[in-house]
Amino acid sequence: MRYVLFLIALLAAAPAFAQPAPPEARMLLPVPTQANWGRSRFTVKPDFTWQVFTPAQTAATPAADSAVAEAVERLVLPVLLPGRPQANRRRASPLPTAALVLQYGRPGSLLTVGEDESYTLRVTPMGVALNAPTHLGILRGLATLRELASPTKSGGSTLPEVDVVDAPRFPWRGLLIDAARHFMPVSVVKRNLDGMWATKLNVLHWHLSDDQGFRVESKLFPRLHQVGGQGQYYTQRQIREIVRYAGRRGIRVVPELDMPGHATAWLAAYPRLASNDSTYGVAPRWGVLNIAMDPTRETTYSFIDSVLSEVTPLFPDPYFHIGGDENDGRQWRRNPRIVAYMKQQGYVTEKGLPDKHALQTAFNRRVLALVEKYQKRMVGWDEILGPGLPASAVIQSWRGKKGLYDAAKAGHQAILSNGYYVDLNLTAASHYAPDPLPQDAPLTPEQQKLILGGEATMWAEFADSVIVDARIWPRTAAVAERLWSPAQVRDVPDMYRRLALLSPQLETLGLQHRKAPSQLLLQLAGSPAAVLPLRTLAQVLEPVKEYKRHFQGFKYTTQTPLNRLVDAAPAESDVAREFGAAVDKLLDYARSAPAATRFRDANGRQQLTSLREQLLQWQTNDALVQPILQQNSLLQEYAPLSVNLKTAAALALERLALLEKGQAPTAAWQTAALKQLDALKAPAGQTELAVLPHLRRLVETK
Numbered sequence: 001m002r003y004v005l006f007l008i009a010l011l012a013a014a015p016a017f018a019q020p021a022p023p024e025a026r027m028l029l030p031v032p033t034q035a036n037w038g039r040s041r042f043t044v045k046p047d048f049t050w051q052v053f054t055p056a057q058t059a060a061t062p063a064a065d066s067a068v069a070e071a072v073e074r075l076v077l078p079v080l081l082p083g084r085p086q087a088n089r090r091r092a093s094p095l096p097t098a099a100l101v102l103q104y105g106r107p108g109s110l111l112t113v114g115e116d117e118s119y120t121l122r123v124t125p126m127g128v129a130l131n132a133p134t135h136l137g138i139l140r141g142l143a144t145l146r147e148l149a150s151p152t153k154s155g156g157s158t159l160p161e162v163d164v165v166d167a168p169r170f171p172w173r174g175l176l177i178d179a180a181r182h183f184m185p186v187s188v189v190k191r192n193l194d195g196m197w198a199t200k201l202n203v204l205h206w207h208l209s210d211d212q213g214f215r216v217e218s219k220l221f222p223r224l225h226q227v228g229g230q231g232q233y234y235t236q237r238q239i240r241e242i243v244r245y246a247g248r249r250g251i252r253v254v255p256e257l258d259m260p261g262h263a264t265a266w267l268a269a270y271p272r273l274a275s276n277d278s279t280y281g282v283a284p285r286w287g288v289l290n291i292a293m294d295p296t297r298e299t300t301y302s303f304i305d306s307v308l309s310e311v312t313p314l315f316p317d318p319y320f321h322i323g324g325d326e327n328d329g330r331q332w333r334r335n336p337r338i339v340a341y342m343k344q345q346g347y348v349t350e351k352g353l354p355d356k357h358a359l360q361t362a363f364n365r366r367v368l369a370l371v372e373k374y375q376k377r378m379v380g381w382d383e384i385l386g387p388g389l390p391a392s393a394v395i396q397s398w399r400g401k402k403g404l405y406d407a408a409k410a411g412h413q414a415i416l417s418n419g420y421y422v423d424l425n426l427t428a429a430s431h432y433a434p435d436p437l438p439q440d441a442p443l444t445p446e447q448q449k450l451i452l453g454g455e456a457t458m459w460a461e462f463a464d465s466v467i468v469d470a471r472i473w474p475r476t477a478a479v480a481e482r483l484w485s486p487a488q489v490r491d492v493p494d495m496y497r498r499l500a501l502l503s504p505q506l507e508t509l510g511l512q513h514r515k516a517p518s519q520l521l522l523q524l525a526g527s528p529a530a531v532l533p534l535r536t537l538a539q540v541l542e543p544v545k546e547y548k549r550h551f552q553g554f555k556y557t558t559q560t561p562l563n564r565l566v567d568a569a570p571a572e573s574d575v576a577r578e579f580g581a582a583v584d585k586l587l588d589y590a591r592s593a594p595a596a597t598r599f600r601d602a603n604g605r606q607q608l609t610s611l612r613e614q615l616l617q618w619q620t621n622d623a624l625v626q627p628i629l630q631q632n633s634l635l636q637e638y639a640p641l642s643v644n645l646k647t648a649a650a651l652a653l654e655r656l657a658l659l660e661k662g663q664a665p666t667a668a669w670q671t672a673a674l675k676q677l678d679a680l681k682a683p684a685g686q687t688e689l690a691v692l693p694h695l696r697r698l699v700e701t702k
């Protein structure tokens with residue numbers, strides 16, 4: 001314990017903490033529970049050393065130590081010491097002599113939901129101390145340490161003086177990756193696990209089967225991956241490799257095999273599972289098919305039993321997800337044999353009609369018994385909630401908050417995903433707002449304990465392995481903060497400020513959310529010169545929201561290449577959002593500045609000039625980009641949007657000119673301009689102009 005005294009001495013020598021945070025230092029995302037910033041810095045130099053102290057030796061210590069060492073070496077040192085990432089590890093010694101000293105009390109139990117992930121991180125001018133009760137806390141603190149570093153000219157970095165005390169708000173902080181709709185190769189999953197580590201997410205929910213694919217190698221039923229997966233699947237060895245990779249980053253892996261609906265890939269491989277005599281191929285299109293397994297036959301359950309006997313041992317996690325969503329029971333109602341079974345079993349409504357819910361609950365109970373036979377807890381989407389479902393089932397609420405609360409009231413553990421659907425191309429702010437446990441949650445303290453946390457969901461109908469990072473990051477970090485940080489951390493502009501700092505850091509981890517869309521634009525433009533005007537347009541486009549992309553006349557199949565401008569367009573346009581903030585600032589200024597000096601001071605002039613320059617760029621971009629759009633058949637459909645951008649910018653420039661002169665627009669001009677702007681909203685190529693609402697605010701100002 002002598003080194004503890006040494007650390008105390010070291011910290012006592014540091015200048016007083018509790019300084020207001022220097023603005024450039026408040027970069028952490030998620031925001032920690034507590035951070036007291038100092039005024040000094042620690043400089044990481046080429047002679048930097050690090051050391052791990054693990055007092056309690058147990059059988060699990062070597063694995064925990066090597067996970068910590070791997071995190072330091074692979075994830076943190078390349079940022080602390082970009083010029084020389086193989087910095088010296090000092091072996092344990094009586095005294096901590098290294099610049100970075102890590103100390104944890106015991107190996108954390110990764111598979112225990114609610115395991116201690118807390119840590120303290122102290123950066124003083126003399127060194128860095130990261131302490132945690134478990135090695136999982138060390139892994140979380142290392143993610144914080146990585147975010148603090150700024151590079152120096154001499155190949156090292158500097159860290160701001162700070163004292164962080166931190167712990168998660170929720171124990172279940174997940175990201176669903178859908179590898180069924182588009183297969184996501186091992187490298188894609190791994191780099192996203194790194195992103196999860198960086199944002200302190202701790203559950204990968206791996207959606208492994210759906211109508212369009214079954215992605216797990218099965219030695220018992222090889223047609224599952226051969227026919228159901230069309231050859232695109234994870235071998236059992238690859239699954240173990242990913243589970244191990246995740247575990248070493250403190251991330252659990254919960255697999256999902258969706259049933260009885262969303263299971264066409266199973267039926268394509270083994271038609272005897274189907275609810276009718278049809279034969280199926282894996283689904284070639286997207287959408288809710290309402291094709292379901294036959295829940296009345298014993299052979300269905302013996303088949304599921306065998307699949308679980310093979311799949312559950314691949315995943316050490318105690319939870320197993322059975323899906324259970326989006327089956328309206330139409331195939332059951334249309335089969336006289338199944339209807340007769342429902343009547344015979346009493347699965348009927350008060351009016352005596354076949355009750356699909358009762359039959360699905362019976363199915364869920366059978367599957368739950370099988371899942372429990374393999375020592376797993378069953379998780380399902382909120383459709384499985386209902387009378388007769390054993391309380392041991394965990395409910396994942398996607399259709400609304402109600403399912404979450406109903407589940408907890410009925411004694412189920414529950415997870416929130418409603419509001420966290422990052423595949424819908426909504427804003428980070430919209431995902432940041434929903435709280436699994438707001439102050440007014442209608443739950444008793446006991447019921448509140450059943451709310452485990454939440455999961456962002458990346459459904460992959462419109463995301464392939466190339467573009468998926470850009471659909472997940474950086475917006476998923478907003479969900480990560482909601483699930484980790486204290487409830488009162490809710491400042492939206494500050495979240496965006498920190499998201500912009502985090503985003504490039506995520507790319508240095510290997511994610512491609514910025515690189516991949518850039519590359520796609522270059523491919524579409526055909527030359528580096530042509531890419532500039534194309535980017536100006538693409539940066540203010542967003543894919544149409546929610547699931548509208550399915551319904552705009554363009555027929556997608558699972559084979560449709562995701563290589564159009566809509567795929568390169570950001571889910572949330574930073575350029576549009578920042579322009580919107582600049583418009584609001586200018587309008588505030590115009591309202592509050594005295595008429596005599598308005599737009600004559602440097603601040604007013606600067607605001608006006610920068611807005612005008614942006615509008616002029618959009619106005620003149622059309623002439624530059626049209627030839628590029630016309631020369632590529634994949635781009636032609638976007639030509640009207642560029643014209644619309646030009647038209648809208650011209651209207652905004654007119655309004656800006658009047659504003660500068662202090663003149664009000666005529667009512668006639670304004671009415672006509674707003675009508676024109678509304679007409680420009682029509683999407684093209686499944687994208688829309690993200691700047692229109694901001695231009696409208698400018699134009700409609702009195």
Ligand code: ACM
Pocket residue numbers: 325326381398
């Ligand atoms: C779901 O989005 N169908 C769970």
